[in-house]
Amino acid sequence: MLGATTRDLFLLQQDAVFLNHGSFGAVPKPVREAQQRWRDIVETQPDVFFRETIYTATRASAERIGAFAGAPGDSLVFLPNVTETVAVVLDAMRFKRGDEIVLLDVAYSAVRRAVDVTCQRTGAVLRVVPTALQMTPEGYAEGLRAALNPNTRLVLLDHIVSPTAQLVPIETLVPIAKAAGARVFIDGAHALGQLPLNIAALGADWYTTNAHKWLFTPRGCCILYTAPEMQELTRPVIVSHYYMDGYPRCFDYVGTRDVTAYLSAADGADFVESLGFDAITAHRTALIAHADAALSQMGATLVTPHAPGLAAWALPMTRPADAIDARAFMGMYWNDYRIQFASNAVDGRLLLRLSLQIYNDTADIDLLIEKLQRLGWAGQIEGT
Numbered sequence: 001m002l003g004a005t006t007r008d009l010f011l012l013q014q015d016a017v018f019l020n021h022g023s024f025g026a027v028p029k030p031v032r033e034a035q036q037r038w039r040d041i042v043e044t045q046p047d048v049f050f051r052e053t054i055y056t057a058t059r060a061s062a063e064r065i066g067a068f069a070g071a072p073g074d075s076l077v078f079l080p081n082v083t084e085t086v087a088v089v090l091d092a093m094r095f096k097r098g099d100e101i102v103l104l105d106v107a108y109s110a111v112r113r114a115v116d117v118t119c120q121r122t123g124a125v126l127r128v129v130p131t132a133l134q135m136t137p138e139g140y141a142e143g144l145r146a147a148l149n150p151n152t153r154l155v156l157l158d159h160i161v162s163p164t165a166q167l168v169p170i171e172t173l174v175p176i177a178k179a180a181g182a183r184v185f186i187d188g189a190h191a192l193g194q195l196p197l198n199i200a201a202l203g204a205d206w207y208t209t210n211a212h213k214w215l216f217t218p219r220g221c222c223i224l225y226t227a228p229e230m231q232e233l234t235r236p237v238i239v240s241h242y243y244m245d246g247y248p249r250c251f252d253y254v255g256t257r258d259v260t261a262y263l264s265a266a267d268g269a270d271f272v273e274s275l276g277f278d279a280i281t282a283h284r285t286a287l288i289a290h291a292d293a294a295l296s297q298m299g300a301t302l303v304t305p306h307a308p309g310l311a312a313w314a315l316p317m318t319r320p321a322d323a324i325d326a327r328a329f330m331g332m333y334w335n336d337y338r339i340q341f342a343s344n345a346v347d348g349r350l351l352l353r354l355s356l357q358i359y360n361d362t363a364d365i366d367l368l369i370e371k372l373q374r375l376g377w378a379g380q381i382e383g384t
Contacts, residue, residue: 002275002283003361010359016338017364022190022310022355023342025212025219034267035218038260050256057263058252062223064266065211068273070198071225077251078223078262082189083110084237085208085224086156089185090118092233093154097123100151102144102182104129104168106161106346111187115156125151131161133303133314133349137169144173148180159188159195159209163344165312165353167195167305174203183230190214192223193272194284194309205230211261214309217268218261224251280358284309287356287365294369299381300352312344312353316381320348329377337375339368350377 009028012018018026027035038057042049063073079085095101101115105128119126129143144155155177158168170186177184185206191197193214199207207225211217226234231247240254272280288311292302299316306312326343329350333339342353354365 002279002358004359004363007359012359013338016334016340017367018357019339019341019360019364019368020353020355021357021360022194022213025210025214025216026357026359027212027218028216028271030271031216031218031264031267035260035264038263039258042260050253054259055249055252058259059248061263061266062248064269065192065223068197068269069192069209069223071200071207074248075200075225075228075231076223077226077248078221078259078265079236079251080220080257081222082108082187082208082210083114085206085222086111086114086185086187087237088224088234089154089206089208090114091237092230092235093183094233095119095122095124095153098151099124099153100127100149101125102127102129102147102152102155102177104131104156104158104161106131106164106166107156107158108162108187108189111156124153127152131166133164133166133301133346135166135305137172140169141172141176144176148177148182150181152177152180152182154185155182156185156187159186160190160307160310162189163312163346163353164303164351165306165310165355166303167307169305170202170204178203190307190310193268194281194307196277199225200227206234211265211268215265215268216271217265220258221261221265223265275358281308283358284356287360287362288354290362291354291356291365291369294365295352295372298369298372303351309357310353310355312351314349315352315377317348317350317379318381319379321345321350321379322348325350325378332375333368333371337371339371341368350379 010026062076066073127147129147174184184204186204188209192209205227211221212219236254238254242250295313300313303312322345326345329343344351
């Protein structure tokens with residue numbers, strides 16, 4: 001049974017309500033214990049681990065994740081986070097002056113920064129696809145087509161948008177970009193463990209996703225899928241002993257890192273399947289519906305289309321909202337009432353984003369709603 005009965009599996013602060021799992025994750029006891037076993041193995045014989053075990057263990061974990069996410073194990077490599085995978089892909093493209101990169105306007109800020117710096121260094125040009133808080137697949141497709149031209153070399157698409165929680169129809173967009181002759185890189189940071197995935201079938205050149213968000217893996221575990229035709233060009237951004245050994249081996253040992261989070265990803269997948277992926281999805285979906293029923297009564301508008309466990313609502317405001325409003329909104333509810341959620345300001349709208357997990361139940365949502373009804377937020381329309 002999901003909900004409050006699973007809360008004891010996590011070390012989350014007992015006097016608080018956590019409604020923001022997706023930002024930084026939380027690791028359940030079975031996976032924490034699995035990581036500690038790996039750490040013990042490393043400490044028992046470091047030489048054997050780093051000279052031998054690391055390769056077989058990393059490939060075994062990759063095979064397990066591949067079975068879970070629909071990709072061959074040898075097409076997957078581990079990195080600490082999406083930020084580093086973006087650096088890997090941008091480096092592999094070898095941009096030159098006049099090349100163009102297409103990006104959604106709601107791309108994660110660190111991704112946008114990496115693209116901006118790449119353009120400054122290489123002379124490549126960034127084209128941004130405008131989006132809105134209520135989007136249709138047709139709207140995304142029209143925006144992408146308008147941004148494409150013969151100079152487009154890379155299209156970088158979000159699968160689930162971080163600030164707005166929108167689910168992007170990548171199955172529609174990838175063929176459009178490929179037909180234009182562009183390479184496609186999908187930022188699926190929030191996808192693994194939240195969406196049913198068949199990564200290889202999407203047809204993208206690269207797909208990256210964090211395991212430490214929705215797959216219950218220790219932090220510092222990200223997966224990068226590379227299509228066969230791009231593997232020869234795809235190398236770590238840090239040059240180490242095995243840089244020339246080819247994909248995926250060149251990624252399996254990049255200096256002396258703590259790779260126990262990578263190896264524990266397999267246990268994260270086991271944990272999800274032990275509870276039932278469909279049951280977890282149904283639990284999260286029901287919680288979002290419960291929240292929406294109450295928030296809509298307060299004048300909030302659900303941003304669409306949204307992901308199964310991640311959703312955002314635009315709150316009614318008397319004025320445009322900014323980043324200061326969002327930070328103050330989050331800060332007040334955590335510092336004063338120990339309720340953690342995420343908030344962003346997008347296009348002048350103040351967004352309340354809930355990221356709901358197996359340890360949440362309707363009582364968590366009801367407490368948030370009660371506080372919102374009584375305390376509100378800066379700039380709130382009176383009577384909402």
